[in-house]
Amino acid sequence: MSTMTLQEPARRFEELLGHGAVITDPVRLRTYECDGLTHHRVMPGIVVLPESAEQIAAVVRVCNEYGLPFVARGAGTGLSGGALPRADGVLIVTSKMRRILSVDAANRRAVVEPGVTNLAITEAVRDLGYYYAPDPSSQQVCTIGGNVAENSGGAHCLKYGFTVNHVLALEIVTPDGDIVELSDGDPGYDLLGAFIGSEGTLGIATKVTVRLTRAPETVTTLLAAFKDIEQGGQAVSAVIGGGIVPAAIEMMDALAIEAAEAAVACAYPEGAGAVLIVELDGPAEEVAHQFGEVTRICEESGAFELRIADDPAERAAIWRGRKSAFAAVGRISPAYIVQDGVVPRTTLPEVLASIDRLSREHGIRVANVFHAGDGNLHPLVLFDDAEPGAGERAEIVSGKILDLCIEHGGSITGEHGVGVDKSRYMSRMFSDEDLDTMQLVRCAFDPRALSNPGKIFPTPRLCGEVPGVRKGVHPLVESGQAEHF
Amino acid sequence: MKALRHEAEALNKTGVTIREADPGDAVAGVPPRWVALPETTEEVAALMRVSAEHDLAVVPVGGGTKLHWGGPPERCDLLIDTCCLNEVLEHATGDLIVRTQAGVTMDTLAETLGGGGQELALDVPLDGATVGGTIATATAGPRRFRYGAPRDLLIGITVVLADGTVARSGGKVVKNVAGYDLGKLFSGSYGTLGIITEAIFRLHPVPLDRRWITVELPVSGPAASGGARSFPGGLETLVAGLAASQAEPSAVELDWPDVRGGATVAALVEGTAAQGRALAVQTLMGEHGTARITGEPPAWWTAPPGEDVLLELRIPPALAHAALRAIAARELPARVRGSVASTVLMIALPSDVGEPAFAEFVSGLRGDLGHLGGRLTVLAAPRELTLRVDRWGPASALPLMRRVKERFDPGRRLSPGRFVGGI
Amino acid sequence: MDLELINDCVHCGFCLPSCPTYVLWGEEMDSPRGRIHLMKQHVEGTPMTPEMAGHFDACLGCMACVTACPSGVRYDRLIEQTRAEVEREHVRKPDDRALRAVVFQLFPYPRRLRAMRLPLRLSGGIRRKIIPRLERINPSLAAMADLAPPVSARVRLPHRVEAKGSRRATVGMLTGCVQGEFFPQVNEATARVLAMEGCDVVIPPSQGCCGALSLHSGQEEQAKRFARRTIATFERAGVDTIVVNAAGCGSTMKDYAEILEGEWARRAGAIRTVDLAEYLAELGPAAERHPLPLTVAYHDACHLAHAQGIRSQPRELLSAIPGLELKEISESAICCGSAGTYNLFQPEAARDLGDRKAERVLATGADLLVSANPGCTMQITAAIRRRGAQEIPVAHTAQVLDASLRGLGRVPTIPA
């Protein structure tokens, strides 16, 4: 679509939202060309910055009128290109919708606008003795709307679950511009559950009711340093096998430690080939017992140094290295790819060994940071983009890591989503029937495929106007750009 | 008749065991014509393909414990009984997951998992319930307060759609955001979107120790006279205190067998330090009466308060006592039981309650509590009682739900009419 | 502009929530990540459009993004380079140009500032009447008038203050232009505290501006000139450590070696600049702390917290005073909007940020607001005044310590 044809919708948006809330200047537009995954870039046709659900609904209706695709964006920290804009469409940014609408401690819930950051919720309820449990490493910046779209998790989701387990209701703008409430209390299909994790392809969340979790009585954090990653892995298996569900159990390998050290001087034990962070929380007596078990297991597995944190400052010191790890690899490598595969926990040692082999074969360094408790790996594939061919080799290694995950019965993404980045791997993990069935949901919500098209699914599909009935040949099908469904 | 024989033949050709239905197979009063007993997902798919060809309406059944839940189907030709999909396929103890066929009963599953020191942290209100039925009706018991409902523990699912398509979503890992989560969509879908044939769950280690702490709350105030103003004393503060307690109970349940009388509140704590935490709970409860700690659940734990006329009320936790008052004020001999902390309450009425009284009870409570976020659904009730009431009550996303149904089952052949808005 | 430095940014967005302009407007172009993206566009050939320049001008230079960035992006260097580029390439509107000229000819020169003081010294009543009118004519002038605190009597500091008790060190002290002109009592307190803690304090009489204001506004050459002069002054005074009590000056002086080249860079490197709180914390207490029964809200000046990483030291010093209770101000990492000349060039944004900060300061219910930067203090009190709220007394960390060390029992605060 040419910019000419966007002029009219842009004018309509200005009427609806006011002049300042519509961006059409190319220099400004380009700052929205990518999210946290920077090698996919598209300059959006128009950016709008609405301030209410009604405005979003109005924008979406105009999009429907002109057949313009639209993409929601929160803080743009997504790592799978989920918020990659469309040149022929509209980017709807929720960054001005960041009011906490209500906090209801008695009912353990809060209602917030989609642009509120994950951490802001916890900050708003901390004094009441509550917090919002899912804690992606990006929690200080990522929005709850983005979390809903990606079903984000975090270090503590081993015990507490993901976004989907903590969202009680949503107000959404459907792809045809209606405002609808999806609530866990309502009878009928669990559309709330289906919407969460749909990466913006089923509509835009405009209001989020989250569950608040009681702050635990005790939190104890333990850092164990091991000679190598195998020993660390053993400790993880023994802990889980011993019937303990820690709040979090995270591991970093030597290269990741080096990066974190360079970034935030986290002062992890010298000479560690792997560090394990185990956090236990809950009733004091329970934690005391588990703590004894975990220390014993770590020592038996060969930990050469244990550090224990009981207060928030010490705990923050332990976590600092882990939480900064992604961004920190910028310090040891000019460029990198963050992977997000998942494998059954018991296969971790085997998979890590294979990754190591891949790394050596291709001469590409891989740093490993992972949520060890649930087998969610974040291999950071490091390369120098100035070196010819390095990027391609890194891509190959990165892809082969995903293949490894699928081979071991795992998943291509544990928390970052499919987006544009991994849609090509979807057909390795799922059959055509599986994907077609998922698309039925898409067609029910968004028959015209206007809401974040081109994400998640490898092949764009068109939904027949009426199921089962097909009218003529769609031009996109004819030109081979899409398949009919 | 000829067509009938033709259809039967086609069904038989699938190689799946088929038998003629008998009156005992009726679904909410509607008798099917045949019952099929498939053993694999592929067999279910073959049955569904034949059904599609011959426009047969299909209702899946597991243990049959909740077949009388939901509306009666508009039509019902084939009952797909999942009892022979009865294999626990894989219990990976190290990964804390289980993959199982949908016809496995929850009891059998628990036995298998218990062998490895693990459990699926869902309580089963009705004996004989299967995995598939539990998912399809989204039933959970007391421990939903800590562990959630089936949707929260289900990590992978295999379903067969109306046209025989076999689809999977999720997988064997707890953390997985690849693609849409069909498991969520099928949870509580009452057999209207497809047939669940396999499920993968995340598991929990069986807690080392469990304690139940129970307290009886007598009627307070000038209540001896009974009537609308009588109410179990201190319920509100007790429940709020328990829900926020650092002893972290896994469940807080109420049993209120007669709305004119007192009630019992019981809490469950689980873990290695269960005894110590139980003492903390006992102290909390002690302010309201004599609290007892036991190693066994009270007799009523998990069981629904009745069978034939059963309703479910969901409401934000802080309004639990307002809801209970509203129930009592209706002055019917209701029995109430359920999770007061997460607030899902079951209400049973006598089967001879009568249509007018029943209709008034349902619409009255919806009127009292709807604007507070209360949602009342009729789980089970004979057809005569529900002539004037909508079993499901309002759902704001109904138009979207209809569109989902239309995509999955355009011919309306899967449990038609059983669900919300006549879906 | 340095593409290498630009490419260090991995676009993670961790800096967004700490950026005051993003907090205000929620727009990518006015976030650190967006500005770095704009820099990149420019380096790759996009001309410096007025829109682009506008987003750079709107940056407060508060460096909260530097603190927040896990990848170690040197936004401080980047924005300095960019500002210089803006000055070179961007043709400003005439009135904007005129205002800038006035400010850069005024603020860095203590004597000229002194002359300006009188017209700004308006009584409360006149102030209330005149500001709304100035607002209509030119918001920046209104900002200037609004901010200027009443003038206190001039103080002449001795050239040297002897240590009390046994001498532990000899240090130089920077008087600073705004500090020296508007808040001389802070300099007095600083000198006394240092002396009571056992330092000989050398205060060269003919100090000029350190160059901070110029540097933060892209006036590179002016900044370098001031830097060289300051170095020479302290070299002549014969000290190798300069204690600074104004956050903005301290952060610039710590960068002298990077700003200057060759021989001057070496000379800069030979002198150590320390913030007062940093220095005292390092030195350890010697004098007795007398009680001050007060609740104190401590405000992190950006140029102290972000540019110099000094957050814990002032808090420790204050908390160590018996009877003093320290309150945290929520959103402490967000700039108050003062940011050097920002409240002059971007008055609306500065106002909004000031209001936001004032609200949070008042929410602490503290008796006293303490900060290490005169600009912040002016900005926050002005915002509190605008709200018509009960004014909160303000003081510099040095004044609180001074009051405790001298056993005054109360803090002689800066008159607002």
Ligand SMILES: Cc1cc2nc3c(=O)[nH]c(=O)nc-3n(C[C@H](O)[C@H](O)[C@H](O)COP(=O)(O)OP(=O)(O)OC[C@H]3O[C@@H](n4cnc5c(N)ncnc54)[C@H](O)[C@@H]3O)c2cc1C
């Ligand atoms: C350093 C770093 C660490 C990270 N760590 C984690 C982690 O530990 N765990 C984790 O899960 N993720 C992590 N992420 C990924 C990312 O932060 C999450 O995916 C986050 O949820 C994205 O939120 P956002 O506001 O930035 O969304 P965006 O990136 O803006 O958008 C993400 C997706 O959500 C859609 N979307 C946004 N808002 C809405 C809305 N209101 N309604 C519907 N759709 C919407 C977009 O269209 C897009 O598809 C990390 C990212 C970074 C850069």
Ligand code: SF4
């Ligand atoms: S210096 Fe301050 S205003 Fe400028 S980009 Fe960084 S955080 Fe934002």
Ligand code: SF4
């Ligand atoms: S935090 Fe650093 S790396 Fe991340 S976007 Fe901001 S400047 Fe770039």
